[in-house]
Amino acid sequence: MAPPKPKANPKTNWTTYTLLALPLILTAFLWWLFPPIAQTLSTNIFQYEPTNQPANWLWITIVTFYYTWFTFLAVGVGGLLAVSAWLARRRTKGRTADFYPMVSFVVPAFNEEKQLPRCIESLFKCGANYPGPTEIIVIDDGSLDNSYEIANASIQLNMKKYAPIRGKVTRHMANLGKIEALRTGVNRALGQLVAIVDADSWWQPPVLKGLVEYMHANGKAAATGYVHPSNGETEDNNPFVILQQLEYSQGLGVFRCAQTLGNAVFVVPGAIGIFNADVLRDILNNGSLKSVAEDSEITLELQKRGHGVGYLSSARSGTLAPSNLTDLWHQRIRWFVGWLHNTLSIHRDILSKKSWLSLLLWYCLVAEYFGAFVEFSAILGFPFLFWFAPDRIMFLLNLFWFGFYALSVGIVFQAIALRFAYGQCNHKWLLGYTPFYSILWLVNLGARLFSVLGYALGSRGRWRSGKSGIAERFT
DSSP states (O other), X not given: OOOOOOOOOHHHHHHHHHHHHXXXXXXXXXXXXXXXXXXXXXXXXXXXXXXXXXXXXXXXXXXXXXXXXXXXXXXXXHHHHHHHHHHHHHHOOOOOXXXXXXXXXXXXXXXXXXXXXXXXXXXXXXXXXXXXXXXXXXXXXXXXXXXXXXXXXXXXHHHHHSTTOEEEEEEESSOOXXXXXXXXXXXXXXXXXXXXXXXXXXXXXXXXXXXXXXXXXXXXXXXXXXXXXXXXXXSOOOHHHHHHHHHHHHIIIIIIHHHGGGTOOOOOOTTSEEEEHHHXXXXXXXXXXXXXXXXXXXXXXXXXXXXXXXXXXXXXEEEEOOOSHHHHHHHHHHHXXXXXXXXXXXXXXXXXXXXXXXXXXXXXXXXXXXXXHHHXXXXXXXXXXXXXXXXXXXXXXXXXXXXXXXXXXXXXXXXXXXXXXXXXXXXXXXXXXXXGHHHHHHHHHHHHHHHHHHHHTTOOOOXXXXXXXXXXXXX
């Protein structure tokens, strides 16, 4: 019999509501205060007196819309997510489990001969730090390189170091795709829990124990952790990878952590995820997975069935991230098209439900996908706004102060994200790269526009056969 749920504390609820209201109050205050401050600064510092010519009502409406859009999303929603993430971290329960069930690691791989040894070794180390039994199953999905031989050799080598842990390699004679590789691995797993790990990812030794304890304490059927993007070297000095580290700290350290406050996690990524084996097996065997973003599709199916999905920030994994523009672009196209396919087609019924999950999905649709067109129109419309401005010099001066204001908001939010992700506001001097984050923003902006148009024209995405081993291998 399940223990009775504790009664909500009214005082705690009011405290929570007050904290969540603060970012919205700050948004209204800054929205009202910034324009006169910018005007005053332009007049006093640059010694420029505005001409005070009357502005066209349409021009004022457009400028006000763009200004309001940024302030509401950056300060209001960003602050709301940061507060929610902070509350979620405080409420996360963690304690030693009474029982540590058997866990089966399932590693789907296609042409991953370079990455498999590191992945397999990290999982053996995780198993050695876990009080219960573990096994490692690698599924070679018809690789054209030496993935099968290298995986088998790595398993044999590590079994000598970590004797209680067993491992095996299963081979598809043809490339059947990632979903079939997952289905094969999960069906052959003996564990009560299944941990899914991409072959180009690696786990830190305490991760497995922490995730199992988190699932046990919080009653979750699936859980994920923080993913650190890397170029595979000790020092991640590739500029594209550094920008992705900033992005992941925001998307995982803040946004995904905030999702746990309302049990609304909608992606358990392939780099780090653990599931109740029976639940996952039922989804894989009794449904036809259609999306190229299979991790999102599986997670949304879990949510539809009423299973809890959680996120543990202290559970950390590394993953090989795109290190050039071409690989990054193709990855984002697959992500974005797959997300649209899941949200607008496969699991569109979630959007009509009254839940935090539905609210967050609608937020992503409006702010990220519709917002891409808003932001693109702002870029295209700038010359027209400048040309029809009642005072062009004052318009440029105010734009200068707005850029300073936007950068300040971005630095503050990025510092919070790094603090949540890495425990430091300026982890490895990453905060200094914040001004260059606009490069990745432009890439994502273009990829979202391209994905929305492609989805509208019937594209549902595909796996690309790449050369760099960044989870773009399955076809």
